[in-house]
Amino acid sequence: MPIVIIVALLNLTIVPVEGHLALKFALGSIFVSIGLTFFLIGVDIGITPLGESIGNAIVEKNKLWIVVASSFVVGFVISIAEPGLVILGNQIDETTSGLVTSLDILVAVSLGIGIFMILGFMRLVYNMSFQKIIYLLYGIVLVLAFFTPPEFLAMAFDSSGSTTGILAVPFILSLSLGITSRRADSEESGEDNFGLVAIVSVGAIVSVMILSLLTDVQEFTDISFDQGLRDISVLSTFANAFKDAVKESFLVFSPLTLIFIVVCVTASVPRQDIKRITIGLIYSLVGLILFLTGVSAGFMRLGREIGGYLVGLDSSFYFISIGFVLGVVTILAEPAVHVLTHNIEEITSGYVKKVTVLTALSIGVGIAIALSAMRIIINDVQLWHYLLPGYAIAIVLTRFTSKLFIGIAFDAGGVATGPVTATFILAFINGAANNHSTASILRDGFGMISMVALMPIITLQILGIFYKVKTQKKEVDLDD
Helix, strand or coil: CHHHHHHHHHHHCCCCCCHHHHHHHHHHHHHHHHHHHHHHHHHHHHHHHHHHHHHHHHHHHCCHHHHHHHHHHHHHHHHHCCHHHHHHHHHHHHHCCCCCCHHHHHHHHHHHHHHHHHHHHHHHHHCCCHHHHHHHHHHHHHHHHCCCCHHHHHHHHHHHHHHCCCCHHHHHHHHHHHHHCCCCCHHHCHHHHCCHHHHHHHHHHHHHHHHHHHCCCCCCCCCCCCCHHHHCCHHHHHHHHHHHHHHHHHHHHHHHHHHHHHHHHHCCCCHHHHHHHHHHHHHHHHHHHHHHHHHHHHHHHHHHHHHHHHHCCCCCHHHHHHHHHHHHHHHHHCHHHHHHHHHHHHHCCCCCCHHHHHHHHHHHHHHHHHHHHHHHHCCCCCHHHHHHHHHHHHHHHCCCCCHHHHHHHHHHHHHCCCHHHHHHHHHHHHHHHHHCCCCCHHHHHCCHHHHHHHHHHHHHHHHHHHHHHHHHHHHHHHHC
16 A cells, blocks of 8 residues: 555656556556455465464474474475465566576575475574584685676565565464474474574575576566557456466465365374364465456556656656655565564563564665665665675674574564565666666666565664663672
């Protein structure tokens, strides 16, 4: 809804929108809203309980090979079914003219998520240090970055953000909860509920970087988006998008259904739970079909148009400032963010307020979109100019904030990049890169999601330092 309001305001003020595009956007927004609603209901009543059941079963078995095998399968299945990653894969496929296909991205990222899920599960089960693991993983990313072409660098970090969306985050958080609640030190393990999203996110980055080393594709020819589709009727546009959405949705939901069947066969799942999870999966499938239809038929196309129009104005003020506003309101519309902030408030018994975390996230994401807009306008600014010092700051901040906020911050970096960011905002930046004379869609149009993933890590750790100082001051006052 915030995105729709902003688009309506822009249409009435500085960005005139053609009638048929506005109609497609309006219908697309309705499809997206209804689809997300169905999808999230399905996640709530089916997929989250499934995640908790798997987490409990893994701890009950308490065998290393079960931890390794189940974590890999779960990570792979959840990643490949994530709507945000499906959308990003389609975008990469289109802009690289099929040199890097959607299937390449889906499989590579899902393998990376599966492998790093093993590490995340091992940390939870055997109580390993999150800080040491995250230092090691980002050290590996830094080394691989020297050998990764700029286009693949942007794809890698964007894949990381896209794969931790509305399906993966609730599922991963429920897995964490299921595992830590069964540990012997469960009363002291609240801080360990966070961090698993952050670890698997790095898996997506590493896997796409390795893909760049293994593939023969090292140079890309920049393309422009096809404008011929503007003339297709509204009905035909939605009919074509619906057919593609049905194929993609059944493809990505097949592994999740299979794992559910395996759980039902190998574990003692009550009949009532089987019925509820089945209904949840159906809800999610229907929701995903509607969501993907709305996204590709109208939602993203207008995002490209607005981005392209604003970057073509004489002053860059409107483009950058509207980008900031879009970033601020986007975070309020991301479903996974509300799941995380709710968990934070619940686990800290209200000590860390949901509204406080949302405010810090909104500011951080607004800055991220504004910086991405500046990268399109200023030709000399490259993605690594942001990411290298940004992650250096994030790592340094871990020395000063609390263990709880480190996990929260790195998880928030993953959840901030949900379906709204991966659709409208990505299209907004891509459209601007498409229409700016010195910008490249592949080099400058991607990488925005990685910035959205980075900034919450910094802003929430700063928030954590504030809470730490506040707590210490309160303790001193009580001593006095």
